[in-house]
Amino acid sequence: MVDRGRTQEPAWKPLFDAYVPVREWLARLAPDVAIVVYNDHTADFNFDKYPTFALGVAERYAIGDEGFGTRPLPEVVGDAELSTHLAEALVYEHEFDLTLCQELAVEHGFLVPMNLCFPHAGSGWPVKAIPLQVNVIHHPLPTARRCYRLGHALRAAVESYPGNSKVVVLGTGGMSHQLQGKRFGFMNEKFDQWFLDELERNPEGLAEIGHQQIMEEAGAEAVELIMWLTMRGVDHVRGSVGAVSGTACSRKCARRSASNLKGTKISTAAVGSPVMMTKPQPANITTHISNTRG
Ligand SMILES: [Fe+2]
Numbered sequence: 001m002v003d004r005g006r007t008q009e010p011a012w013k014p015l016f017d018a019y020v021p022v023r024e025w026l027a028r029l030a031p032d033v034a035i036v037v038y039n040d041h042t043a044d045f046n047f048d049k050y051p052t053f054a055l056g057v058a059e060r061y062a063i064g065d066e067g068f069g070t071r072p073l074p075e076v077v078g079d080a081e082l083s084t085h086l087a088e089a090l091v092y093e094h095e096f097d098l099t100l101c102q103e104l105a106v107e108h109g110f111l112v113p114m115n116l117c118f119p120h121a122g123s124g125w126p127v128k129a130i131p132l133q134v135n136v137i138h139h140p141l142p143t144a145r146r147c148y149r150l151g152h153a154l155r156a157a158v159e160s161y162p163g164n165s166k167v168v169v170l171g172t173g174g175m176s177h178q179l180q181g182k183r184f185g186f187m188n189e190k191f192d193q194w195f196l197d198e199l200e201r202n203p204e205g206l207a208e209i210g211h212q213q214i215m216e217e218a219g220a221e222a223v224e225l226i227m228w229l230t231m232r233g234v235d236h237v238r239g240s241v242g243a244v245s246g247t248a249c250s251r252k253c254a255r256r257s258a259s260n261l262k263g264t265k266i267s268t269a270a271v272g273s274p275v276m277m278t279k280p281q282p283a284n285i286t287t288h289i290s291n292t293r294g
Contacts, residue, residue, distance in 0.1 A: 022269055026118065033167045043108075047138055050137075052142050053132070058102050082161060082167075089153075090157055096150055112172075117170065144214075145208060173224030176218035180220070
């Protein structure tokens with residue numbers, strides 16, 4: 001929808017308007033680096049070898065081809081120095097055994113949030129970006145608790161970096177959705193709103209949620225939500241979180257985002273990934289964020 005210039009069409013406008021607060025917040029924040037917690041949908045990794053957690057440590061990341069050609073988006077510039085520091089801190093100090101990627105093509109799980117969060121006409125993206133990939137498609141998946149703890153470690157790793165970079169951590173992934181089987185198109189707005197509330201008020205409790213519960217209540221692919229807990233784990237000491245996910249909560253999310261503006265080195269935001277289904281259901285698009293290619 002973005003590439004085709006259709007975001008202002010009546011059916012799609014409410015969805016894309018929900019991203020305006022986070023885009024404005026990020027513009028004010030002006031981060032140097034965005035660490036994007038996302039999942040690869042077999043564009044680069046595949047089922048023969050699928051890492052639980054993978055960190056980009058490259059200077060640049062190519063735009064992946066997911067079978068439709070590459071999207072007209074600028075190449076992603078990384079921050080190899082910060083990545084190397086994160087890798088060493090996370091592996092040596094916090095004992096997260098990451099796969100380190102010196103080459104990595106990023107795909108819609110990474111690019112849709114970037115596309116919706118940052119302007120990128122002409123001169124490229126306004127931030128460097130570091131991909132942090134989480135396996136949410138090939139079981140066994142990391143637990144929600146493990147993702148949350150990764151966020152704790154990530155915060156400590158960023159804070160120990162001797163550089164001056166202003167870092168934002170983006171949690172991504174779709175809220176309730178299922179893209180196959182008898183429940184194709186399934187969404188659960190009530191669950192989504194509950195998840196957002198818990199994410200804000202009770203992340204410790206939310207981190208105990210199981211994959212099965214998420215998949216039963218919110219659809220198989222909603223298990224992507226465990227990635228939001230990594231973002232929330234980064235923010236655990238301050239207790240505020242910026243979250244944008246669909247149109248229903250845009251006002252609430254703007255308020256939450258604003259609470260993060262108090263000049264710290266590291267900030268966080270959750271950005272639901274729109275999923276384009278083959279049968280768009282505009283009436284349901286409000287809290288759900290449907291799929292892939294923006
Ligand atoms: Fe996905």
